[in-house]
Amino acid sequence: MQVTPLNDQQLIAQYLEGNERAFEELLNRHQQKIYTSIYLFVKDQSLAEDIFQEVFIKIIDTLRRGKYNHEGKFLQWAMRIAYNMCVDYFRRTKRRPKVSPTDTFDIFDILQVSEPNAEQGMIRSQTHDKVRQLVDMLPPEQREVVILRHYADMSFKEIAKLTRVSINTALGRMRYALINIRKMVEEREVILQ
Numbered sequence: 001m002q003v004t005p006l007n008d009q010q011l012i013a014q015y016l017e018g019n020e021r022a023f024e025e026l027l028n029r030h031q032q033k034i035y036t037s038i039y040l041f042v043k044d045q046s047l048a049e050d051i052f053q054e055v056f057i058k059i060i061d062t063l064r065r066g067k068y069n070h071e072g073k074f075l076q077w078a079m080r081i082a083y084n085m086c087v088d089y090f091r092r093t094k095r096r097p098k099v100s101p102t103d104t105f106d107i108f109d110i111l112q113v114s115e116p117n118a119e120q121g122m123i124r125s126q127t128h129d130k131v132r133q134l135v136d137m138l139p140p141e142q143r144e145v146v147i148l149r150h151y152a153d154m155s156f157k158e159i160a161k162l163t164r165v166s167i168n169t170a171l172g173r174m175r176y177a178l179i180n181i182r183k184m185v186e187e188r189e190v191i192l193q
Contacts, residue, residue, distance in 0.1 A: 008074035037152040041086040055082045080162050134181045142177035
């Protein structure tokens with residue numbers, strides 16, 4: 001006998017009926033993607049944890065008040081809340097997000113990549129560092145789309161909705177980001193192999 005896991009809407013319904021474990025399952029299902037996206041924007045582990053907690057407090061509050069509409073996907077809605085909280089943080093502090101690793105967290109550490117030998121591992125690590133530096137040098141709108149697409153694994157439709165632009169604008173920003181990265185590679189003769 002196979003048991004089909006509950007979808008997000010069913011978990012939300014159960015949570016609203018008093019089943020706390022249903023919300024715990026919802027949180028476990030999506031926490032890594034939401035936290036990673038927040039971290040990539042703020043680049044500070046403790047700040048990312050604080051914003052992550054604020055996101056789920058807002059989600060719980062919205063669910064309990066009956067303000068959540070069931071039209072969209074839960075993850076997309078939660079990512080929009082996380083994104084807005086990051087933007088609010090940067091508006092308050094007048095900082096822009098920067099994609100770069102820290103001593104405690106590096107997105108490439110959690111990506112599953114098989115490394116056959118030490119030399120290939122070193123080359124891959126150096127390449128990742130170069131790519132991160134190039135992404136950091138992009139204009140903010142282009143950097144944002146690259147982060148959401150490649151690190152948060154969001155579709156262009158989700159990115160467009162989250163950033164409140166058209167799909168064509170999101171696609172255009174990605175296109176220009178790739179063009180700019182290619183130009184930077186050519187100008188600096190960076191070898192990405």
